[in-house]
Amino acid sequence: MKVLLRTLACLFLLVGLAALATVVWARHTGGFSARATPSYVETALARYTRRLAIPASAKSLQNPIADSPSVQHEAMAHYADHCASCHANNGSGDTMYGKGLYPKPPDLRLAATQNLSDGELFFIIQNGVRLTGMPAFGSSNDDGADSWKLVRFLRHLPQITPTEVERMNGMNPKSPDELQEEKQEQEFLNGAPAAQ
Ligand code: HEC
Incomplete structure (x- = not known):
């Protein structure tokens, strides 16, 4: 009985100390603000754990979609629409959402990402x-073809050209205000009187 009580007391003490340490650590690293940048140790640990959590059978899967200009074009449009808000058209992650996330989306052009397998x-x-x-884009009843095409596009990101990025700017989702502005610009260019 005594041993049990002592073990319980030790356990409570440990949990209390861990909670206190977390609060002190959180205060010193900017509270719970998502604006902070994770430390090197945190990032390395998170990436290591993520790597362990992906099954070996998934890592070794080969891309069933052959690369081609039409696959690249389709995936580019898909990426500009679904991914660029966080990852940026050029893959840098330098966007309003990207900078405000914790952890931040990594630069997809760099070795850390490019060294991951297709799987x-x-x-x-x-x-x-x-x-x-990072949201899940797959569902239980899709064959994953769109994601495999995106993998082809991610492999192209390190060589993306300014002209391609410019083309993607026109493929990004637009707010109603931006659409209205574009419409007015077009009308102005077509000779209609400018809106007041
Ligand atoms: C709402 C923001 C958001 C959107 C939208 C988003 N991502 Fe991410 N993505 C993230 C964040 C944050 C991470 C970092 C995750 C981590 O640290 O494990 C990430 C990580 C990744 C990674 C892993 C890279 C690495 O080296 O760890 C890939 C690949 C990726 N995203 C691809 C995509 C693709 C393709 C799309 C669109 C279909 C997409 N993401 C859409 C936020 C986003």
Whole structure:
């Protein structure tokens, strides 16, 4: 009985100390603000755990979609519409949402991402990453073709040209205000009197 009580007391003490340490750590690292940038250790640990959590069978999957200009075009439009709000058209992650997330979306052009296998990239797109802003884009009844095409486009990102980025700007989702502005510009160019 005594041993049990002592063990319980120790356990409570440990939990209390861990909670206190978390509060002190959180205060010193900017509270719970998502504006902070995760430390190197935090990022390395999170990436390591994520890597362990992806099944080996998924990592070794080969891309069943052959690369072609039409696949690149389709995936580019899909990426500009669904991914660029966080990852940016050029993959840098330098966007309003990207900068405000914790953890931030990594620069998809760099080795850390490009060294992931096609299977890993596909798994991340289909399933998302828990406790981060990365959503799951797959569903139980899709064949994953769109995500495999996106993997082809992610491989192209390190070589993306300014002309391609410019083209993608026209493919990004537009707010009603932006659409209205574009319509007025077009009308003005077509010779209609400018709106007041
Ligand atoms: C709402 C914001 C958001 C959107 C939209 C989004 N992502 Fe992400 N993405 C993230 C964040 C945040 C991470 C970092 C996750 C982590 O740290 O494990 C991430 C990580 C990734 C990674 C892993 C890269 C690496 O090196 O860890 C890939 C690949 C990826 N996203 C692809 C995509 C694709 C393709 C789309 C569109 C179909 C997309 N994402 C849409 C926020 C987003």
